[in-house]
Amino acid sequence: xxxxxxxxxxxxxxxxxxxxxxxxxxxxxxxxxxxxxxxxxxxxxxxxxxxxxxxxxxxxxxxxxxxxxxxxxxxxxxxxxxxxxxxxxxxxxxxxxxxxxxxxxxxxxxxxxxxxxxxxxxxxxxxxxxxxxxxxxx
Ligand code: AMP
Numbered sequence: 001x002x003x004x005x006x007x008x009x010x011x012x013x014x015x016x017x018x019x020x021x022x023x024x025x026x027x028x029x030x031x032x033x034x035x036x037x038x039x040x041x042x043x044x045x046x047x048x049x050x051x052x053x054x055x056x057x058x059x060x061x062x063x064x065x066x067x068x069x070x071x072x073x074x075x076x077x078x079x080x081x082x083x084x085x086x087x088x089x090x091x092x093x094x095x096x097x098x099x100x101x102x103x104x105x106x107x108x109x110x111x112x113x114x115x116x117x118x119x120x121x122x123x124x125x126x127x128x129x130x131x132x133x134x135x136x137x138x
Contacts, residue, residue, distance in 0.1 A: 003096035005041045016124060018070075018131040023056045024063050026135075028128055031115030033102045036075045036127055038067055040099040047095040049086050060099075067101050070134035074127070077103035083113070 008015030009025050018038060019026035029037040040063055042056050052060075068080045081102040085092035104110065119127065 003045055004094055005039075005096040005098065006045050009041070009043055016128040018128055019063070019067070019135050021059075021063075023059060026063070026067055028124060028131075029100065029115065032118055033081075033100075033113055033115055034104070034108075035118050035123070036071050036077070036103045036131065037115075038071065038101045038131065040064060040067060040101065042097055045096050047087070047092070047097060049084065049097060052097060064099060064101070066135060066138050067131075069138065070131050071101060071103045073134050074130045075103040078106045079104040079110075081110070081113075 002010070004013070005025075005027075007013045008017075008027060016028035017025060018028065023043055024040065025043060026038050026040045029039050040060075042052060042060075044053055044056055046052055049057075064082060068082065071077060071080055081100070081104055083100040083102070084098075086097075088095075102113075
């Protein structure tokens with residue numbers, strides 16, 4: 001059965017998409033640790049990093065850096081947490097590879113990683129379009 005991320009990528013269920021390329025998609029996390037919490041997801045549905053096809057893997061660092069830059073410019077955050085749970089024992093719940101990128105501010109607890117609802121639908125849509133525009137401009 002297709003993963004929830006594959007179903008979002010296919011347009012079968014809604015997702016707050018900030019980036020779509022030949023090999024990659026990024027969406028806002030539905031249960032963000034902080035406003036702007038973004039997931040970078042390969043279109044290729046693999047659970048684990050070692051199984052990612054080479055050309056896709058080669059692009060991953062560049063997309064992480066671009067999203068990191070976009071989050072800094074849109075949220076004015078002081079730092080960005082980047083997390084990959086590469087397997088269930090590491091806490092991976094969705095078995096489709098994805099990096100979390102979470103804006104962080106001075107005074108935040110850096111190890112806090114509990115999702116919540118920090119924004120209305122309107123605020124989430126404003127965040128989505130601002131990040132998408134910042135990525136477009138890079
Ligand atoms: P992980 O525990 O690393 O597998 O993280 C899975 C993440 O996917 C969690 O942060 C969820 O909030 C997020 N998530 C689950 N379903 C959706 C969805 N439909 N749209 C966006 N994010 C989702």
